[in-house]
Amino acid sequence: MSFYDKLKFTSDGLIPAIIQEQSTGRVLMMAWMNRASIESTIATGKTHFWSRSRQKFWMKGESSGHVQVVKDIAFDCDGDTLLIQVEQTGAACHEGFKSCFFRSIEGDGAQWKETEPRLEDPDKIYGKK
Numbered sequence: 001m002s003f004y005d006k007l008k009f010t011s012d013g014l015i016p017a018i019i020q021e022q023s024t025g026r027v028l029m030m031a032w033m034n035r036a037s038i039e040s041t042i043a044t045g046k047t048h049f050w051s052r053s054r055q056k057f058w059m060k061g062e063s064s065g066h067v068q069v070v071k072d073i074a075f076d077c078d079g080d081t082l083l084i085q086v087e088q089t090g091a092a093c094h095e096g097f098k099s100c101f102f103r104s105i106e107g108d109g110a111q112w113k114e115t116e117p118r119l120e121d122p123d124k125i126y127g128k129k
Helices: 035-044 122-126
Strands: 015-021 027-033 048-051 056-059 068-075 082-088 103-106 111-114
Touching (some): 027 035, 027 082, 035 048, 035 068
Parallel strands (some): 015 082
Antiparallel strands (some): 027 048, 068 082, 103 111
16 A cells, blocks of 8 residues: 555645654744646655645745755554654745744744744745735
8 A cells, every 4th residue: 555545635635734844843844735736746855835826736846945955754543644754955935034933923823923033035036926
């Protein structure tokens, strides 16, 4: 039995993937994968995803150069979430932060703060939009 048979994809053929920096345990991002993006990730050793907003297959770092080298791929006991441990080059977040989880709420949730410094200006990475 293939591990794909153990996975529970959504009705759209997607599965959420949590991307974690292997060396620190820091959660870098969450993205969606379909079978083709999982196959490409395994074949190349670099993360590939499916963009729901752009309806497009993409490789992390294809425009920024901030690639993720895969160190381990695991799936949870229910088979409905992937955990991919990586070695991250540069910022994982398209806003220029190491992690997409760079904001934390404060108090009753009316306020929030940035919890890490921005590594790079996204306009320099991707150009002005």
